[in-house]
Amino acid sequence: MKIGSVQIGWALTVTVALGFLMPWVRFAPTAAFDDQAEIVAQLAEDNWLCDYVLMNNHDWRALRQNPAAGESGLQVALTGRDADDAARALAEILFGEAGFKNKALLLAPLLAAAGAVALMRWKKARHWLIALMVTQAAFYFYLRWQLRDAYVNRLVLELNWGVWLTLYGLALMTLIMSVRALLPPKVKW
Amino acid sequence: MRELLYALRFGLPLLAVVTNLSAYTHTVKKGDTLYSLSRAHGVSVEVIVKANPNINAAALRVGQTIEIPGQPNVTGSGTTSPPAVSVTGGGVPTVHVVKKGDTLTAIAKQHKVTVSDLTAWNKLASPQINTGQKLKVSAPPLTVTSTMSATVSGTDAVSASVKPAPPAKPLTVIQPPPEKYLFVSRVKKQIDAPKISRQWKYIVVHHSGSRRGNAAIFEYDHRRRGMENGLAYHFIIGNGTDSGDGEIEIGGRWRRQLKGGHLRTELTENGVEINETAIGICLVGDFEKDRPTRKQIAALIELVNYLNKRAVAAGYAKPRFTVHGTIHPRHTDCPGKNFPKAALFRMFGAGSGE
DSSP, rough: OOOOOOHHHHHHHHHHHHHHHHHHEEOTTTTOSHHHHHHHHHHHSSHHHHHOOOOOOHHHHHHHHHOOOOEEEEHHHHOOOOOOHHHHHHHHHHHHHTTTGGGGGGGGHHHHHHHHHHHHHHTTTTHHHHHHHHHHHHHHHHHHHHHHHTTTGGGEEEEOOHHHHHHHHHHHHHHHHHHHHHHHHHSSO | HHHHHHHHHHHOOTTTOOOOSSEEEOOTTOOOOOOHHHHHHHOOOHHHHOOOOSTTTOOTTTOOOHHHHTTTTOOOSSSSOOOOEEOOOOOOOOOEEEEETTOOOHHHHHOOOOOHHHHHTTOOOOSOOOOOOOEEEEEOEEEEEOOOSSSOOOSSOOEEEEEEEESSSOOOOOOOOOOOSSSGGHHHHHSSSSOOOOOEEEEEEEEEEEOOOOOHHHHHHHHTTOOTTSEEEEEEESSSSSOOEEEEEEEEHHHOOOOOOSSOTTOTTTTTTTGEEEEEEESSSSSTTTTTOOOHHHHHHHHHHHHHHHHTTTTTOOEEEHHHHHTTTTTTTTTTTTTOOOHHHHHHHHGGGO
16 A cells, blocks of 8 residues: 555544543642752753753653553543542643633644545645644644643643644644645645 | 762772773663753763763663763773772871971972972971971872762772872862852842841742732832832742843842731731741732743742752741742632642642642
8 A cells, every 4th residue: 555645644643533532641749849950940941842842851751650641632621620630620721721721622633634634635625735734733833832831830740642642643744734735736645 | 979970070990990081971760861960960961962962862761871071981891990099998198207308399209299289188388397297198088989870890889998199189079069040149149148037937929910010110019009118029030021031139128137018917827927927929920811931930949949948057947838829818819820839839848838
Protein backbone atom coordinates (compact mmCIF):
# COMPACT_ATOMS: atom_id res chain seq x y z
CA MET A 1 0.00 0.00 0.00
CA LYS A 2 1.31 3.39 -0.95
CA ILE A 3 1.66 5.72 1.99
CA GLY A 4 0.70 9.24 1.08
CA SER A 5 -0.51 12.32 2.87
CA VAL A 6 -4.04 10.91 3.20
CA GLN A 7 -2.88 7.73 4.94
CA ILE A 8 -0.59 9.71 7.22
CA GLY A 9 -3.44 12.12 7.91
CA TRP A 10 -5.78 9.33 9.01
CA ALA A 11 -3.05 7.71 11.09
CA LEU A 12 -2.51 11.02 12.86
CA THR A 13 -6.25 11.42 13.37
CA VAL A 14 -6.30 8.04 15.09
CA THR A 15 -3.29 9.10 17.17
CA VAL A 16 -5.00 12.31 18.24
CA ALA A 17 -8.23 10.46 19.06
CA LEU A 18 -6.34 7.86 21.08
CA GLY A 19 -4.41 10.57 22.84
CA PHE A 20 -7.66 12.31 23.67
CA LEU A 21 -8.93 9.16 25.37
CA MET A 22 -5.69 8.52 27.22
CA PRO A 23 -4.72 10.15 30.54
CA TRP A 24 -3.97 13.85 30.13
CA VAL A 25 -3.52 15.21 33.62
CA ARG A 26 -3.08 13.76 37.05
CA PHE A 27 -3.13 15.40 40.40
CA ALA A 28 0.33 15.11 41.92
CA PRO A 29 0.17 16.57 45.42
CA THR A 30 3.48 15.02 46.33
CA ALA A 31 5.31 16.57 43.40
CA ALA A 32 8.91 17.33 44.25
CA PHE A 33 9.50 20.94 45.13
CA ASP A 34 12.97 20.36 46.48
CA ASP A 35 14.83 22.19 43.79
CA GLN A 36 13.06 25.51 43.99
CA ALA A 37 16.04 27.19 42.35
CA GLU A 38 15.37 25.07 39.26
CA ILE A 39 11.70 26.06 39.29
CA VAL A 40 12.66 29.73 39.60
CA ALA A 41 15.14 29.38 36.73
CA GLN A 42 12.53 27.68 34.53
CA LEU A 43 10.05 30.45 35.27
CA ALA A 44 12.55 33.23 34.78
CA GLU A 45 13.96 32.20 31.44
CA ASP A 46 12.17 32.29 28.13
CA ASN A 47 12.97 29.05 26.39
CA TRP A 48 10.90 29.12 23.23
CA LEU A 49 11.98 25.65 22.13
CA CYS A 50 11.01 23.94 25.39
CA ASP A 51 7.85 25.99 25.83
CA TYR A 52 6.37 25.58 22.37
CA VAL A 53 8.08 22.66 20.64
CA LEU A 54 9.71 20.20 23.05
CA MET A 55 8.84 19.75 26.68
CA ASN A 56 10.62 20.87 29.81
CA ASN A 57 12.37 18.60 32.29
CA HIS A 58 9.48 18.58 34.72
CA ASP A 59 7.07 17.34 32.05
CA TRP A 60 9.51 14.75 30.78
CA ARG A 61 10.08 13.38 34.29
CA ALA A 62 6.31 13.31 34.90
CA LEU A 63 5.74 11.28 31.74
CA ARG A 64 7.97 8.48 32.90
CA GLN A 65 6.56 8.22 36.40
CA ASN A 66 3.00 6.99 36.10
CA PRO A 67 1.88 6.75 32.48
CA ALA A 68 -1.48 5.12 33.17
CA ALA A 69 -2.84 7.50 35.79
CA GLY A 70 -4.93 10.60 35.31
CA GLU A 71 -8.00 12.04 33.68
CA SER A 72 -8.46 11.71 29.94
CA GLY A 73 -8.85 14.66 27.62
CA LEU A 74 -12.52 13.74 27.21
CA GLN A 75 -13.09 13.84 30.97
CA VAL A 76 -11.28 17.16 31.27
CA ALA A 77 -13.34 18.61 28.42
CA LEU A 78 -16.70 17.44 29.75
CA THR A 79 -16.34 18.22 33.43
CA GLY A 80 -16.18 21.61 35.02
CA ARG A 81 -14.69 23.35 37.96
CA ASP A 82 -17.21 21.88 40.40
CA ALA A 83 -16.04 18.37 39.69
CA ASP A 84 -15.09 16.50 42.84
CA ASP A 85 -11.92 15.20 41.42
CA ALA A 86 -9.06 17.51 42.19
CA ALA A 87 -7.37 16.76 38.89
CA ARG A 88 -10.39 17.78 36.87
CA ALA A 89 -10.92 20.91 38.94
CA LEU A 90 -7.29 21.88 38.56
CA ALA A 91 -7.36 21.03 34.87
CA GLU A 92 -10.05 23.66 34.56
CA ILE A 93 -7.54 26.15 35.90
CA LEU A 94 -4.93 24.78 33.55
CA PHE A 95 -6.95 24.94 30.38
CA GLY A 96 -9.91 27.06 31.25
CA GLU A 97 -9.45 30.14 33.33
CA ALA A 98 -7.56 32.39 30.99
CA GLY A 99 -10.53 32.59 28.66
CA PHE A 100 -10.16 29.16 27.10
CA LYS A 101 -13.03 26.90 28.04
CA ASN A 102 -12.35 23.25 28.62
CA LYS A 103 -15.06 22.20 26.20
CA ALA A 104 -13.00 23.70 23.42
CA LEU A 105 -10.61 20.80 23.94
CA LEU A 106 -13.15 18.67 22.04
CA LEU A 107 -11.95 20.53 18.99
CA ALA A 108 -8.70 18.55 19.05
CA PRO A 109 -9.99 15.24 17.59
CA LEU A 110 -12.53 17.08 15.44
CA LEU A 111 -9.84 19.27 13.89
CA ALA A 112 -7.66 16.22 13.26
CA ALA A 113 -10.50 14.36 11.52
CA ALA A 114 -11.38 17.45 9.49
CA GLY A 115 -7.74 17.73 8.52
CA ALA A 116 -7.69 14.14 7.24
CA VAL A 117 -10.83 14.78 5.19
CA ALA A 118 -9.29 17.99 3.83
CA LEU A 119 -6.21 16.02 2.77
CA MET A 120 -8.50 13.63 0.87
CA ARG A 121 -10.35 16.42 -0.90
CA TRP A 122 -7.59 18.98 -1.21
CA LYS A 123 -7.93 19.27 -5.00
CA LYS A 124 -11.53 20.45 -4.73
CA ALA A 125 -11.19 22.48 -1.56
CA ARG A 126 -7.65 23.79 -1.27
CA HIS A 127 -8.79 26.84 0.71
CA TRP A 128 -10.32 24.52 3.32
CA LEU A 129 -7.03 22.71 3.66
CA ILE A 130 -5.24 26.00 4.31
CA ALA A 131 -7.92 27.30 6.68
CA LEU A 132 -7.85 24.09 8.70
CA MET A 133 -4.09 24.07 8.74
CA VAL A 134 -4.00 27.58 10.19
CA THR A 135 -6.71 26.72 12.74
CA GLN A 136 -4.83 23.62 13.87
CA ALA A 137 -1.57 25.54 14.21
CA ALA A 138 -3.34 28.25 16.22
CA PHE A 139 -5.01 25.61 18.41
CA TYR A 140 -1.66 23.89 19.05
CA PHE A 141 0.19 27.07 19.94
CA TYR A 142 -2.68 28.35 22.06
CA LEU A 143 -2.65 25.15 24.10
CA ARG A 144 1.13 25.27 24.44
CA TRP A 145 0.89 28.89 25.55
CA GLN A 146 -1.70 27.91 28.18
CA LEU A 147 0.54 25.13 29.42
CA ARG A 148 3.49 27.50 29.57
CA ASP A 149 1.48 30.16 31.34
CA ALA A 150 0.15 27.70 33.91
CA TYR A 151 3.56 26.25 34.69
CA VAL A 152 3.25 26.71 38.43
CA ASN A 153 -0.22 25.14 38.50
CA ARG A 154 1.28 22.22 36.70
CA LEU A 155 3.69 21.58 39.53
CA VAL A 156 0.78 19.88 41.33
CA LEU A 157 -0.85 18.70 38.13
CA GLU A 158 1.35 16.57 35.95
CA LEU A 159 0.71 16.10 32.26
CA ASN A 160 0.53 12.58 30.91
CA TRP A 161 1.00 10.87 27.54
CA GLY A 162 -2.48 11.71 26.24
CA VAL A 163 -1.95 15.44 26.10
CA TRP A 164 1.39 15.08 24.31
CA LEU A 165 0.06 12.54 21.79
CA THR A 166 -2.81 14.89 21.02
CA LEU A 167 -0.60 17.95 20.75
CA TYR A 168 2.13 16.35 18.68
CA GLY A 169 -0.47 14.57 16.52
CA LEU A 170 -2.02 17.93 15.73
CA ALA A 171 1.37 19.52 15.09
CA LEU A 172 2.35 16.75 12.68
CA MET A 173 -1.01 16.95 10.96
CA THR A 174 -0.45 20.69 10.47
CA LEU A 175 2.96 19.93 9.03
CA ILE A 176 1.57 17.32 6.60
CA MET A 177 -1.19 19.70 5.53
CA SER A 178 1.26 22.52 4.96
CA VAL A 179 3.50 20.29 2.84
CA ARG A 180 0.47 19.21 0.81
CA ALA A 181 -0.63 22.82 0.40
CA LEU A 182 2.83 23.89 -0.73
CA LEU A 183 3.40 21.06 -3.20
CA PRO A 184 2.42 21.78 -6.81
CA PRO A 185 -1.05 20.37 -7.58
CA LYS A 186 0.26 17.88 -10.10
CA VAL A 187 2.57 16.23 -7.58
CA LYS A 188 0.84 13.16 -6.20
CA TRP A 189 1.39 12.56 -2.51
CA MET B 1 30.04 16.33 48.31
CA ARG B 2 30.40 19.95 47.28
CA GLU B 3 33.73 20.27 49.07
CA LEU B 4 34.92 17.26 47.13
CA LEU B 5 33.80 18.66 43.86
CA TYR B 6 35.46 21.95 44.52
CA ALA B 7 38.59 20.20 45.68
CA LEU B 8 38.51 18.12 42.51
CA ARG B 9 38.42 21.26 40.45
CA PHE B 10 41.74 22.26 41.91
CA GLY B 11 43.45 19.04 41.10
CA LEU B 12 43.21 16.80 44.13
CA PRO B 13 43.53 13.20 43.04
CA LEU B 14 41.21 10.61 44.51
CA LEU B 15 42.67 7.37 45.74
CA ALA B 16 43.08 4.84 42.96
CA VAL B 17 41.59 6.87 40.20
CA VAL B 18 43.23 8.60 37.36
CA THR B 19 42.61 12.28 37.10
CA ASN B 20 43.37 14.95 34.64
CA LEU B 21 42.22 18.52 34.51
CA SER B 22 40.05 18.43 31.44
CA ALA B 23 36.54 17.31 32.17
CA TYR B 24 34.59 15.27 34.63
CA THR B 25 32.32 12.56 33.33
CA HIS B 26 29.02 12.45 35.16
CA THR B 27 26.61 9.55 34.81
CA VAL B 28 23.05 10.82 34.74
CA LYS B 29 20.93 9.70 37.66
CA LYS B 30 17.17 9.82 38.06
CA GLY B 31 16.09 13.40 38.64
CA ASP B 32 19.22 14.97 37.18
CA THR B 33 18.73 18.00 34.99
CA LEU B 34 21.24 20.17 33.22
CA TYR B 35 20.38 22.94 35.61
CA SER B 36 20.91 20.80 38.71
CA LEU B 37 24.22 19.55 37.29
CA SER B 38 25.32 23.08 36.49
CA ARG B 39 24.57 24.13 40.05
CA ALA B 40 26.23 21.10 41.57
CA HIS B 41 29.41 21.53 39.55
CA GLY B 42 29.56 25.29 39.44
CA VAL B 43 29.54 25.55 35.66
CA SER B 44 26.88 27.11 33.50
CA VAL B 45 24.29 25.11 31.55
CA GLU B 46 25.62 26.65 28.34
CA VAL B 47 29.12 25.34 29.02
CA ILE B 48 27.79 21.81 29.64
CA VAL B 49 25.65 21.93 26.50
CA LYS B 50 28.64 23.18 24.48
CA ALA B 51 30.76 20.31 25.75
CA ASN B 52 28.02 17.79 24.96
CA PRO B 53 26.56 18.78 21.60
CA ASN B 54 24.75 15.45 21.20
CA ILE B 55 22.64 15.53 24.34
CA ASN B 56 18.99 16.45 24.41
CA ALA B 57 18.89 19.26 26.94
CA ALA B 58 15.22 18.69 27.64
CA ALA B 59 15.50 14.97 28.21
CA LEU B 60 18.57 13.54 29.85
CA ARG B 61 18.58 9.75 29.95
CA VAL B 62 19.44 7.86 33.12
CA GLY B 63 22.83 6.22 32.61
CA GLN B 64 23.87 8.70 29.95
CA THR B 65 27.34 10.12 30.52
CA ILE B 66 27.91 13.84 30.39
CA GLU B 67 31.19 15.74 30.27
CA ILE B 68 31.39 18.51 32.83
CA PRO B 69 34.05 20.88 31.55
CA GLY B 70 36.62 22.30 33.92
CA GLN B 71 36.32 19.28 36.22
CA PRO B 72 38.93 16.61 36.78
CA ASN B 73 38.30 13.75 34.41
CA VAL B 74 37.68 10.72 36.56
CA THR B 75 38.09 7.44 34.79
CA GLY B 76 38.21 3.96 36.09
CA SER B 77 41.63 2.58 35.25
CA GLY B 78 42.53 1.88 38.84
CA THR B 79 46.01 3.40 38.84
CA THR B 80 47.32 6.63 40.20
CA SER B 81 48.57 9.14 37.70
CA PRO B 82 52.02 10.63 38.14
CA PRO B 83 50.72 13.79 39.59
CA ALA B 84 52.15 16.84 41.17
CA VAL B 85 50.53 15.61 44.32
CA SER B 86 50.89 12.31 46.08
CA VAL B 87 48.58 10.42 48.35
CA THR B 88 49.83 9.67 51.82
CA GLY B 89 48.25 7.63 54.51
CA GLY B 90 48.86 9.88 57.47
CA GLY B 91 48.23 13.24 55.99
CA VAL B 92 50.52 14.97 58.49
CA PRO B 93 52.19 18.09 57.06
CA THR B 94 55.97 17.95 56.82
CA VAL B 95 57.68 20.14 59.34
CA HIS B 96 61.04 21.89 59.04
CA VAL B 97 62.90 22.93 62.17
CA VAL B 98 64.71 26.21 61.51
CA LYS B 99 68.48 25.95 61.90
CA LYS B 100 70.95 28.77 62.32
CA GLY B 101 71.43 30.59 59.02
CA ASP B 102 68.15 29.37 57.49
CA THR B 103 66.13 31.87 55.55
CA LEU B 104 62.59 31.53 54.20
CA THR B 105 63.95 31.59 50.66
CA ALA B 106 66.43 28.79 51.41
CA ILE B 107 63.79 26.67 53.15
CA ALA B 108 61.35 27.22 50.32
CA LYS B 109 63.99 26.22 47.78
CA GLN B 110 64.97 23.16 49.82
CA HIS B 111 61.38 21.90 49.95
CA LYS B 112 60.47 23.07 46.45
CA VAL B 113 57.74 25.38 47.60
CA THR B 114 57.37 29.14 47.39
CA VAL B 115 58.00 31.71 50.10
CA SER B 116 54.40 32.84 49.89
CA ASP B 117 53.27 29.24 50.50
CA LEU B 118 55.39 29.07 53.62
CA THR B 119 54.08 32.41 54.78
CA ALA B 120 50.49 31.31 54.26
CA TRP B 121 50.78 27.84 55.80
CA ASN B 122 52.57 29.17 58.88
CA LYS B 123 50.60 32.42 59.10
CA LEU B 124 53.82 34.43 59.26
CA ALA B 125 53.37 38.15 59.72
CA SER B 126 56.95 38.90 58.66
CA PRO B 127 59.73 37.05 56.86
CA GLN B 128 61.73 36.87 60.06
CA ILE B 129 62.17 33.34 61.45
CA ASN B 130 63.95 32.12 64.56
CA THR B 131 66.27 29.21 65.17
CA GLY B 132 64.30 26.23 66.50
CA GLN B 133 61.02 27.47 65.04
CA LYS B 134 58.95 24.71 63.42
CA LEU B 135 57.63 25.53 59.97
CA LYS B 136 55.08 23.56 57.97
CA VAL B 137 56.58 22.99 54.55
CA SER B 138 53.55 21.33 52.96
CA ALA B 139 49.89 22.13 52.88
CA PRO B 140 47.69 20.96 55.73
CA PRO B 141 46.10 17.53 55.08
CA LEU B 142 42.69 17.34 53.58
CA THR B 143 40.26 14.49 54.08
CA VAL B 144 37.86 14.05 51.22
CA THR B 145 34.80 11.84 51.33
CA SER B 146 32.56 11.39 48.37
CA THR B 147 29.49 9.50 47.33
CA MET B 148 29.76 10.98 43.90
CA SER B 149 28.22 9.05 41.07
CA ALA B 150 30.78 8.93 38.32
CA THR B 151 32.24 6.36 36.00
CA VAL B 152 34.69 5.09 38.57
CA SER B 153 35.56 1.43 38.66
CA GLY B 154 35.23 -0.39 41.95
CA THR B 155 33.45 1.72 44.46
CA ASP B 156 32.06 5.15 43.94
CA ALA B 157 32.41 6.00 47.58
CA VAL B 158 35.97 7.15 47.96
CA SER B 159 37.71 8.28 51.09
CA ALA B 160 41.25 9.48 50.99
CA SER B 161 43.63 11.62 52.89
CA VAL B 162 45.72 13.47 50.38
CA LYS B 163 48.86 15.51 50.78
CA PRO B 164 50.45 17.27 47.85
CA ALA B 165 54.17 16.86 47.63
CA PRO B 166 55.24 19.40 46.68
CA PRO B 167 52.18 21.52 46.12
CA ALA B 168 52.19 24.37 43.70
CA LYS B 169 49.70 26.26 45.76
CA PRO B 170 48.34 25.88 49.28
CA LEU B 171 45.47 23.42 49.32
CA THR B 172 42.29 24.92 50.53
CA VAL B 173 38.77 23.63 50.16
CA ILE B 174 36.92 26.19 48.13
CA GLN B 175 33.61 27.04 49.67
CA PRO B 176 30.59 26.67 47.38
CA PRO B 177 29.61 29.97 45.83
CA PRO B 178 26.97 31.92 47.70
CA GLU B 179 23.43 31.19 46.61
CA LYS B 180 22.53 33.23 43.57
CA TYR B 181 19.26 35.07 43.38
CA LEU B 182 17.76 36.10 40.09
CA PHE B 183 15.29 38.63 41.45
CA VAL B 184 16.19 39.23 45.09
CA SER B 185 19.80 40.14 44.31
CA ARG B 186 18.77 43.56 42.97
CA VAL B 187 17.15 44.54 46.27
CA LYS B 188 19.04 42.31 48.68
CA LYS B 189 20.78 45.24 50.37
CA GLN B 190 17.48 47.02 50.89
CA ILE B 191 15.86 43.89 52.29
CA ASP B 192 18.82 43.32 54.58
CA ALA B 193 19.08 46.95 55.70
CA PRO B 194 16.56 46.90 58.54
CA LYS B 195 17.24 44.69 61.53
CA ILE B 196 14.33 42.32 61.99
CA SER B 197 12.75 43.66 65.15
CA ARG B 198 9.59 41.64 65.35
CA GLN B 199 8.48 38.04 64.94
CA TRP B 200 6.87 37.92 61.54
CA LYS B 201 4.49 34.99 61.74
CA TYR B 202 2.88 35.19 58.32
CA ILE B 203 3.74 36.06 54.77
CA VAL B 204 0.46 37.04 53.15
CA VAL B 205 0.21 37.32 49.37
CA HIS B 206 -2.25 39.70 47.71
CA HIS B 207 -2.98 40.82 44.20
CA SER B 208 -3.48 44.47 43.44
CA GLY B 209 -6.76 43.82 41.64
CA SER B 210 -5.65 46.26 38.97
CA ARG B 211 -3.87 45.36 35.77
CA ARG B 212 -1.11 47.89 36.37
CA GLY B 213 0.62 49.74 39.14
CA ASN B 214 3.80 49.96 41.17
CA ALA B 215 4.90 50.83 44.69
CA ALA B 216 4.74 54.59 44.13
CA ILE B 217 1.23 54.45 42.66
CA PHE B 218 -0.09 52.26 45.46
CA GLU B 219 1.70 54.37 48.05
CA TYR B 220 -0.07 57.48 46.74
CA ASP B 221 -3.40 55.66 46.69
CA HIS B 222 -3.05 54.31 50.22
CA ARG B 223 -2.05 57.69 51.63
CA ARG B 224 -5.02 59.23 49.88
CA ARG B 225 -7.19 56.65 51.62
CA GLY B 226 -5.87 57.80 54.99
CA MET B 227 -3.08 55.32 55.74
CA GLU B 228 -0.52 57.45 57.51
CA ASN B 229 2.27 54.94 56.95
CA GLY B 230 1.60 54.89 53.24
CA LEU B 231 1.88 51.71 51.21
CA ALA B 232 0.02 48.98 53.06
CA TYR B 233 2.29 46.20 51.81
CA HIS B 234 5.89 45.49 52.62
CA PHE B 235 6.77 44.35 49.11
CA ILE B 236 5.38 44.84 45.62
CA ILE B 237 6.19 42.51 42.71
CA GLY B 238 5.69 44.15 39.34
CA ASN B 239 4.14 42.64 36.22
CA GLY B 240 5.99 44.64 33.58
CA THR B 241 3.50 47.49 33.31
CA ASP B 242 4.56 50.29 35.66
CA SER B 243 7.57 48.42 37.02
CA GLY B 244 9.64 45.54 35.68
CA ASP B 245 8.24 42.05 35.23
CA GLY B 246 9.20 40.27 38.46
CA GLU B 247 10.78 43.44 39.87
CA ILE B 248 10.63 43.52 43.66
CA GLU B 249 9.98 46.93 45.21
CA ILE B 250 10.44 47.51 48.91
CA GLY B 251 7.83 49.45 50.85
CA GLY B 252 8.53 51.88 53.66
CA ARG B 253 6.90 49.54 56.15
CA TRP B 254 9.61 46.95 55.58
CA ARG B 255 12.40 49.54 55.80
CA ARG B 256 11.04 50.75 59.10
CA GLN B 257 9.82 47.29 60.20
CA LEU B 258 6.32 48.62 60.71
CA LYS B 259 3.19 46.52 60.91
CA GLY B 260 1.35 45.94 57.66
CA GLY B 261 -1.85 47.64 56.62
CA HIS B 262 -2.92 44.94 54.20
CA LEU B 263 -5.37 43.03 56.38
CA ARG B 264 -8.51 44.16 58.11
CA THR B 265 -7.84 45.51 61.58
CA GLU B 266 -10.52 43.25 63.09
CA LEU B 267 -8.50 40.19 62.06
CA THR B 268 -6.79 39.20 65.28
CA GLU B 269 -4.95 36.26 66.73
CA ASN B 270 -4.83 35.92 70.52
CA GLY B 271 -6.04 39.49 70.76
CA VAL B 272 -3.25 40.82 68.54
CA GLU B 273 -3.99 42.32 65.16
CA ILE B 274 -2.58 39.98 62.50
CA ASN B 275 -1.22 43.00 60.64
CA GLU B 276 1.31 43.26 63.47
CA THR B 277 2.91 39.98 62.49
CA ALA B 278 2.10 39.62 58.79
CA ILE B 279 4.43 40.60 55.97
CA GLY B 280 2.35 41.74 53.00
CA ILE B 281 3.49 40.96 49.47
CA CYS B 282 1.38 42.33 46.65
CA LEU B 283 1.64 41.07 43.08
CA VAL B 284 0.52 43.64 40.55
CA GLY B 285 -2.34 42.27 38.48
CA ASP B 286 -5.94 41.14 38.59
CA PHE B 287 -5.74 37.40 38.95
CA GLU B 288 -9.48 36.96 38.74
CA LYS B 289 -9.08 37.79 35.05
CA ASP B 290 -5.41 37.15 34.25
CA ARG B 291 -2.64 34.93 35.50
CA PRO B 292 0.40 36.24 37.35
CA THR B 293 3.39 36.34 35.03
CA ARG B 294 5.96 33.58 35.28
CA LYS B 295 8.56 36.08 36.46
CA GLN B 296 6.24 37.37 39.18
CA ILE B 297 5.86 33.85 40.53
CA ALA B 298 9.60 33.23 40.27
CA ALA B 299 10.30 36.46 42.15
CA LEU B 300 7.70 35.54 44.78
CA ILE B 301 9.27 32.12 45.36
CA GLU B 302 12.70 33.68 45.77
CA LEU B 303 11.47 36.47 48.02
CA VAL B 304 9.56 34.11 50.32
CA ASN B 305 12.56 31.80 50.59
CA TYR B 306 14.85 34.73 51.30
CA LEU B 307 12.55 36.18 53.97
CA ASN B 308 12.34 32.73 55.56
CA LYS B 309 16.13 32.50 55.63
CA ARG B 310 16.46 35.94 57.12
CA ALA B 311 13.91 35.15 59.83
CA VAL B 312 15.76 31.96 60.77
CA ALA B 313 19.12 33.78 60.73
CA ALA B 314 17.66 36.39 63.08
CA GLY B 315 16.63 33.64 65.49
CA TYR B 316 12.92 33.59 64.69
CA ALA B 317 10.68 30.85 63.32
CA LYS B 318 9.90 30.80 59.61
CA PRO B 319 6.80 32.84 58.82
CA ARG B 320 3.87 30.84 57.45
CA PHE B 321 3.13 31.36 53.79
CA THR B 322 -0.49 32.12 53.06
CA VAL B 323 -2.71 34.25 50.86
CA HIS B 324 -5.24 36.93 51.72
CA GLY B 325 -8.28 34.84 50.80
CA THR B 326 -7.14 31.99 53.01
CA ILE B 327 -6.47 34.09 56.06
CA HIS B 328 -9.72 36.03 55.59
CA PRO B 329 -11.97 33.76 53.50
CA ARG B 330 -15.30 35.48 54.10
CA HIS B 331 -13.98 38.86 53.12
CA THR B 332 -12.11 38.28 49.90
CA ASP B 333 -11.04 35.95 47.07
CA CYS B 334 -7.71 37.80 46.83
CA PRO B 335 -5.32 36.96 45.16
CA GLY B 336 -7.82 35.67 42.62
CA LYS B 337 -8.76 32.28 41.20
CA ASN B 338 -5.87 32.25 38.73
CA PHE B 339 -3.21 32.57 41.40
CA PRO B 340 -1.43 29.17 41.71
CA LYS B 341 -2.29 28.84 45.38
CA ALA B 342 -2.31 25.05 45.54
CA ALA B 343 1.16 24.68 44.08
CA LEU B 344 2.66 27.41 46.25
CA PHE B 345 1.10 26.00 49.40
CA ARG B 346 2.67 22.64 48.56
CA MET B 347 5.96 24.33 47.85
CA PHE B 348 6.17 26.25 51.09
CA GLY B 349 5.00 23.46 53.36
CA ALA B 350 1.95 22.05 55.00
CA GLY B 351 1.77 24.84 57.54
CA SER B 352 0.66 27.27 54.93
CA GLY B 353 -2.85 27.50 56.11
CA GLU B 354 -4.37 25.67 53.19
